[in-house]
Amino acid sequence: MQKISISRLKPGMKLAKDVIANDGRILLLKGFIIKPRYIQRLKAYKVSHVYVEDELVPVRQIDEELIYEDVFCNIKSVMEHARLEKPLDLQALRETVYELVRQILNDDTVFMALTGIRDIDNYTFLHSVDVCIYSVITAKALHMPLDEIRELAFAAILHDIGKCRIPLEILNKPGKLTDEEYFIIKNHTIYGMEITKNTPNLSARIPKVICQHHEKWDGTGYPVGLKSFDIDRMARIISIADVYDALTANRVYRKRRMPHEAAEYLMAQTGQHFDPYILQTFINNIAIYPENLIVMLNTGEIARVLSSRRGLLSMRPVVSVITRKDGPPILNPYVLDLQQNPTVFIVDIIS
Ligand SMILES: [Fe+2]
Structure with missing residues (x-):
């Protein structure tokens, strides 16, 4: 057994002791084999060192993890370009999102286990990938045609792109937003529509869906206050995935809720915030606690x-x-x- 700093930690090393965060939370257990995403997570929790066994175990990343990381890197790059007001090249993102759709349609269980690995720094990008995965799982259960599922996946991955025009101090503010700040944040729906509208080779439905992802079934959402079936079905799916994923993530201003609590919260909002039929489909088809968690x-x-x-x-x-x-x-x-x-x-x- 040896004590090593996080900068020297490599995939394949085996933990010799549990890793405990400063707040007392157990992050990883003794015996776990280190994977690349664990290293990111330990850095996010400011863990300085860990104890590892002397042996090194070869790790082969599973295909699903590689696709998850590809989509994450591509959406991060697209959103960073958008923040700098550079023209968007969506080709690489489109290819990886289509591959993600193909894999989920084939078998969604592994992807379900990959959601929820968000650290606070990369929250927006990881959240976008998770919303995309949940949306595709729901669309699959709704028997939507492949073309429509692909379009939905693309709208889901880009749903918060308008946040690139919101100042980071507001986006990452710990604590409650003022009315004025909330008003500014709400504009990300309109900004998202504007940015994607001017992007070549994108179907006209995508800017519309992005604009509608905060509309509510009972008409109390924003930016327009559309009701029930006036809201595009894709936006009704994304809105459920978005709220579920946001509730189960640690944010700068609050600790995450447990997935079963988030599911209960969503069900309490059926017919008010969410389309009841789509919500039922969503709840029936996600694994709230996936295997091996x-x-x-x-x-x-x-x-x-x-x-x-x-x-x-x-x-x-x-x-x-x-x-x-x-x-x-x-x-x-x-x-x-x-x-x-x-x-x-x-x-x-x-x-
Ligand atoms: Fe949003």
Whole structure:
């Protein structure tokens, strides 16, 4: 075992001790093999060093992770160009988004597990990729045709592009926004429409959908206050994915909600904020707690999600309890079905 600084940490190294953040949260468990995204996450949490075993395990990134990273890098580059008011070249982004769609239509379970790995610095870009993934999963369940799913994926990845015209001090402000700041932020819908309208080779539906992604089913949204079926179906899908993903992310101004709490929040808004039919489809088709996620239970125990249930059932998954908080690993992990144990619930996500 050796202690090394984060700058020397490499994919394939095996953790010899749990990694604990300054606030006491367990970030990664002993025995985990380091992957590139774990290194980013540890840097985001300002972890200075970790303990690793002497052996190095070869890691092969799975294709889905590479596609996720490609889409992330491309949307980051597009949004940075947009912030500098340079002309947008969307070709590379289009190719990777189409590849993402192809893979999700083939098998969406791996992608579901990739969502939610957001750090605060890259929030907007990672959020855009997650909204795109959730939107495509929903569209697939709605049996939308491939051309329309591709168009939706493109609108979803670009939905917040208008934020490049919002000053960063407002976008990243910790604490509550003033009325004036909120008014400025709301303009990102119109800016998004303006930016994409002037981009060659983009269907006219995309600027419209981007403009409508904060409209609400009951007509209380912005910028226009459109109601129900007057809002484009793609914008109704993106709005659900957007709110779900935003609620489950750590932001500068608040700690994230647990996915089952976010799902309940969304359901409470059915018919007001969201299209009831699309919301039901969304909830029925996402894995709220995907397989292999490591979670903390209210008993202080750490567990791995075993089942890949979908919809409401995945709110209370079957888990394998692997260790007590601050305690040694359990030699014989035991299986716990949270559906059969109503007093046990998930209080935090570890990785
Ligand atoms: Fe937005």
